[in-house]
Amino acid sequence: MLRLRCSILAQILSSHSASPSPELWRLISAATPAISPSPSFAVEEYLVQTCGLTRAQALKASAKLSHLKSPSKPDAVLAFLADLGLSSADVASVVAKDPRFLCTGVDRTLVPVVSGLTNLGLPRPKIARLVSLVGRFFRNKSVVPKLEYYLHLFGSSDNLLRALKRSSYFFSYDLERIIKPTVVLLRECGLDDCHIAKLCTDKPGLLITNHERVLEMVACADGLGVPRGSGMFWRALKAAASIRQENMAAKVDCLKNTFRWSDAEVGIAVSNAPQLLPSSKESLQRKSEFLISELGLEPSYLAHRSMLLTYSVEGRMRPRYYVVKFLRENGLLKRNPGYYTVFNITEKIFMGRFICPHTEAAPYLAEDYAAACREEMPARFIFT
Structure with missing residues (x-):
């Protein structure tokens, strides 16, 4: 009966185009206190039957929800997530990663967070996507000021969501102590805000990389002959972030041998297309066979037009x-x-x-x- 009430309320709420008001969500919260907590509430079965977890996931998750005596709060959370637009699969994923999400206060936490993100200009489908990606971080009101900073840093919600899909770990780090000093360092190393956004969208882990490692990557980019402030410098840093320092010499030798380049030609090629460095040996070999052996292009021609080597x-x-x-x-x-x-x-x-x-x-x-x-x-x- 309780789940039926929550389902009906969620359907009513979904008919509203704007974010649901706190008053409406209080109806969900108020729908349950009259029901006496059931000492026999089976958390594991609830996770399987209502949340869509596998038996193994439910067994693991239930240990973190052993204090629950009734489905009142989880039902309210599930109704909220359904109204927000999360699919059953997304809900199952969120709960499996963070079972305590089911204990979040809808009126106290989730409604204010969604309202704050809406005020930042995020549409509800993207808020729903955000829940799927950041999970437990969403059940804290601090997510709103963090999102405001990250939206500015990444330049758009699409860039931010792409970065979070690659890695959401940076979202758990302190803005003032970790993230902002790293961004300042990147600016001091010659990157403008546009290129920082591109770099961090592709390599979000860079935001939490220690400063010594960042400076190593900058030195590597300098060594490749890519001038700071150029449009290619962020690509050089991205390449340096993809390769361990001790492997750099081997990568350079691979390029020399594969394309029959001199030291000077390798420098020209990499400075024009630093994204060549993370390429696999097999991929580079296929390009050499096609462009040099089959089409007859000269190695020096390719060194000065190395962007060709970034294409499939x-x-x-x-x-x-x-x-x-x-x-x-x-x-x-x-x-x-x-x-x-x-x-x-x-x-x-x-x-x-x-x-x-x-x-x-x-x-x-x-x-x-x-x-x-x-x-x-x-x-x-x-x-x-």
């Missing part, structure tokens, strides 16, 4: 190469474009320049190109 052979370069070769062999090109142009332009420009103008002369070209991007070889792209 199978998903980008080879399909575009097939298109251009098809057009050339069928006399449909007025001029012969360079490979750097063909591979480097955006997909929209490539389609507009090499696909769309030839729909009459080559009606299957777009279809064949799409197939090649899926690593399927169209018969028309088999050249003799």
